[in-house]
Amino acid sequence: MESLALKLIIGGYAQGKLDYVLQKYHLDESVVWDGNMPEDRLPGGDTVIINHFQSWVKKRMMCEGCPEQETKAILARYQNCIIICDEIGNGIVPMDALEREYRELVGRLLIMLADRAMTVERVICGIGQRIK
Template sequence: MKMIIGGAYQGKTAYAEQKYRIASADWIDGATCSMEEIYSCTAIRNFHSYIRRYIPDRLSPEDLCAGLIERNPELILVSDEVGCGLVPMDLGDRRYREYVGQICTKLAAFSEEVVRVNCGIGTVLKPTLV
């Protein structure tokens, strides 16, 4: 697994497309994809939106992480960082933010590479070991 994280509109998808040579047809969008598509796709953008749509009502954070690690370990995952900035007043928004952080932390530990993108520039947080 490879993770690309960063703020909204920072060029994460373009960075991933270039670095990993991902064709447009190989992407799914977490804002619109089905729950099952994530287990067979090459790459997902807006992973944070997938989490908002399916966690915790239909899928637990633990089940999502275990399922991705088992069923799609080569996934290229692009997600906004949602834990920076002001803490939301709404309890549901705070829980969502916590879920994104917890899930991305577990998947980053499993990932062979983690990159943070800011202004289109990638900073490797966890390098691929050769």
């Protein structure tokens, strides 16, 4: 189920992932849909960059949405989809059960996205390494 259109960008916090994507793929912020924003409208056209994917997942989790289904719907909606997500699973297991669930959910979604993506890049210090 590889989607030619999907690119996945992962990396730690504040590594310059969005700038990397905008520069590399010659896109501007009008196509960015920010998971951090309380309400952000999906751009028209057939290209979307989903930034802070992990924040959106958390929001959907908290209001009992179904992030997996909703992600698949977005992938089906856009011909070119770039998803940017922080790596959040590389720490001590949190004491809080919801935090554990959140890490688990983001991790599983990333595995699903990486499997479908044409390319996966990991960004560190603003520099991307292609890992798929």
